[in-house]
Amino acid sequence: MQEVTAQTSSAPQLQPKPEIYKSSSELKKRLWRNKWLYVMLTPGVLYFLIFKYLPMYGLIISFQDYKPYQGITGSDWVGMKHFSRLFTEPDFLNILVNTLVLFGLNILIYFPMPIILALMLNELQGTFFKRTFQTIFYLPHFLSLVIIVSISYVMVTMDGGIINELLVYFGFEPINFLLNPGWFRPMYIIQVIWREAGWGTIIYLASIAAIDPGLYEASRMDGAGRLRQVWHITLPAIRGVIITLFILKIGSVLDLGFEHVYLLLNSMNREVAEIIDTYVYTAGLRQGQFSYSTAIGFFKSIVGFVMVILVNKLSKKMGEEGVY
Amino acid sequence: MVEDKTISGRIFSAINFTILAIIALITVLPLVHVVAGSFTTSAELASSKFVLIPKVWSLEAYKFIFSTNTIFKAMGVSIGVTAIGSVISLFITSLMAYALTRRDLDGRKVVNFMVVFTMLFHGGMIPTFLVVKELGLIDTYASLILPSAISAFNMIILRNFFQNIPEGLEESAKIDGCNDFGILFRIVLPLSLPALATIGLFYAVTYWNTYMNAILYLNDSAKWPIQVLLRQIVVLASGMDHSATLDAAVPPPDQSIKMAVIVVATLPIVCVYPFLQKHFAKGAMLGSMKG
Numbered sequence: 001m002q003e004v005t006a007q008t009s010s011a012p013q014l015q016p017k018p019e020i021y022k023s024s025s026e027l028k029k030r031l032w033r034n035k036w037l038y039v040m041l042t043p044g045v046l047y048f049l050i051f052k053y054l055p056m057y058g059l060i061i062s063f064q065d066y067k068p069y070q071g072i073t074g075s076d077w078v079g080m081k082h083f084s085r086l087f088t089e090p091d092f093l094n095i096l097v098n099t100l101v102l103f104g105l106n107i108l109i110y111f112p113m114p115i116i117l118a119l120m121l122n123e124l125q126g127t128f129f130k131r132t133f134q135t136i137f138y139l140p141h142f143l144s145l146v147i148i149v150s151i152s153y154v155m156v157t158m159d160g161g162i163i164n165e166l167l168v169y170f171g172f173e174p175i176n177f178l179l180n181p182g183w184f185r186p187m188y189i190i191q192v193i194w195r196e197a198g199w200g201t202i203i204y205l206a207s208i209a210a211i212d213p214g215l216y217e218a219s220r221m222d223g224a225g226r227l228r229q230v231w232h233i234t235l236p237a238i239r240g241v242i243i244t245l246f247i248l249k250i251g252s253v254l255d256l257g258f259e260h261v262y263l264l265l266n267s268m269n270r271e272v273a274e275i276i277d278t279y280v281y282t283a284g285l286r287q288g289q290f291s292y293s294t295a296i297g298f299f300k301s302i303v304g305f306v307m308v309i310l311v312n313k314l315s316k317k318m319g320e321e322g323v324y
Numbered sequence: 325m326v327e328d329k330t331i332s333g334r335i336f337s338a339i340n341f342t343i344l345a346i347i348a349l350i351t352v353l354p355l356v357h358v359v360a361g362s363f364t365t366s367a368e369l370a371s372s373k374f375v376l377i378p379k380v381w382s383l384e385a386y387k388f389i390f391s392t393n394t395i396f397k398a399m400g401v402s403i404g405v406t407a408i409g410s411v412i413s414l415f416i417t418s419l420m421a422y423a424l425t426r427r428d429l430d431g432r433k434v435v436n437f438m439v440v441f442t443m444l445f446h447g448g449m450i451p452t453f454l455v456v457k458e459l460g461l462i463d464t465y466a467s468l469i470l471p472s473a474i475s476a477f478n479m480i481i482l483r484n485f486f487q488n489i490p491e492g493l494e495e496s497a498k499i500d501g502c503n504d505f506g507i508l509f510r511i512v513l514p515l516s517l518p519a520l521a522t523i524g525l526f527y528a529v530t531y532w533n534t535y536m537n538a539i540l541y542l543n544d545s546a547k548w549p550i551q552v553l554l555r556q557i558v559v560l561a562s563g564m565d566h567s568a569t570l571d572a573a574v575p576p577p578d579q580s581i582k583m584a585v586i587v588v589a590t591l592p593i594v595c596v597y598p599f600l601q602k603h604f605a606k607g608a609m610l611g612s613m614k615g
Contacts, residue, residue, distance in 0.1 A: 284450040
């Protein structure tokens with residue numbers, strides 16, 4: 001009796017199948033037999049520990065007045081000071097609004113695009129054109145944001161850009177797209193659509209391909225036209241995928257990505273263009289406010305994490321598959 | 325889709341085709357415009373409003389951008405980082421992915437969770453920067469590679485692919501006296517070439533497009549990869565006012581020169597794209613399924 005309890009307490013977590021885990025010597029044997037697997041695992045695990053988990057540990061500087069020369073162990077603790085600053089600083093309210101507006105544009109304007117495009121591609125008859133269009137639509141996804149932004153710059157610049165040349169040709173005033181804050185959001189969302197809408201169709205097309213052709217056959221017998229088929233068969237069939245992707249999108253509410261906005265940002269459009277990520281960069285690395293900007297980043301990570309968990313629960317409740 | 329031969333069906337198809345063709349045109353026109361613009365003179369660009377096929381061909385812009393060392397150097401950095409980075413990433417990703425397919429590996433669940441968790445929560449820009457700095461990686465080429473050496477997403481795609489290889493193959497190799505490295509390199513990897521090609525090309529594209537790491541970790545402009553230089557030449561010279569200044573060797577460039585730089589920075593992607601396209605749809609689907 002005593003021996004049994006001793007055994008269970010020695011390795012309580014490692015006992016899903018007691019008949020395999022008979023004794024610690026057998027565990028040792030198995031560990032030794034798999035030694036090369038652990039060697040294989042080492043670089044990967046080290047990577048995640050150093051570049052993903054050490055930064056998580058580094059989040060504690062948001063509760064300190066971090067000084068680079070004193071390090072985490074030597075800096076003074078200040079409690080929630082930086083977090084309470086967040087909610088009193090007018091700057092922060094502004095970047096939060098900007099972030100949410102861009103996110104809203106993403107949901108309202110970008111999100112439906114791949115769905116529409118996938119439905120249209122699916123209705124295309126003849127594989128040659130389908131392939132050709134897909135090849136063209138996927139390509140921009142692989143171009144870097146720097147290239148995307150650069151291409152738009154040479155097209156819209158006041159200094160001989162094709163868009164302004166055309167505006168003048170048709171008798172309009174040229175527009176300074178780059179420095180006019182009113183044009184920042186439209187430019188951003190157009191670039192997002194141009195780069196990602198085609199790539200986004202892949203997953204919808206794959207789930208459309210899984211639809212039973214008999215359904216279309218039957219609806220044709222009932223006299224349904226093509227539009228009706230799209231509406232009553234294709235769309236309902238991909239509803240689950242749409243909801244799942246929508247949830248994923250909602251989960252990344254504050255996470256628009258640093259690069260794109262940073263590339264479009266300048267002193268003239270800062271009031272509408274500065275988002276959380278770019279602000280963290282400016283306040284943290286340009287102005288050296290390490291602790292404060294870490295607190296902002298922390299806030300963002302927590303909101304993102306909570307959102308993903310919440311919407312995943314919600315989706316399961318609605319009877320859809322969860323995201324993970 | 326079955327051929328639809330009714331009249332309304334044909335009208336529907338025609339409209340659908342036309343709209344898609346217009347969208348495809350809108351997608352490629354900016355690219356064609358830039359390529360064409362790079363092969364003509366700036367004077368020609370200024371006089372003819374819309375250049376799809378240049379009337380006057382000229383290599384002036386390319387001669388200009390390759391007349392200084394700046395572009396060559398940045399291309400060299402990008403090529404080096406892409407080649408070395410892709411090999412390292414693919415290698416350690418495969419090792420990790422394979423080890424995690426083995427069911428008898430103790431601690432496998434912990435490591436799997438550890439990887440997935442990083443997709444949901446992360447330390448953010450500043451703490452990551454501090455880690456990179458503490459490791460002494462600032463202003464090294466390694467800072468363009470190591471901080472993003474493994475993508476959790478790619479690792480999971482590869483792990484799922486390896487999982488589909490029949491276990492019997494591995495077991496017979498073990499009976500023949502292969503150790504785990506032998507099994508991985510002689511059996512699993514040769515059977516996974518399409519997956520390795522996809523993931524390898526995903527990594528290569530990421531390294532070629534690397535921008536954020538360079539902005540964060542490189543202060544020394546001599547070490548800039550092509551993407552950062554591209555931004556300096558095109559974006560900053562378009563009347564922008566960021567803190568960094570343009571290299572003194574490059575005067576404010578005109579349109580055709582900017583376009584030539586864009587083409588040079590894009591070319592490698594367009595070259596690998598046909599190879600990439602063969603596989604990625606499958607790869608992306610695999611990744612979207614649950615692990």
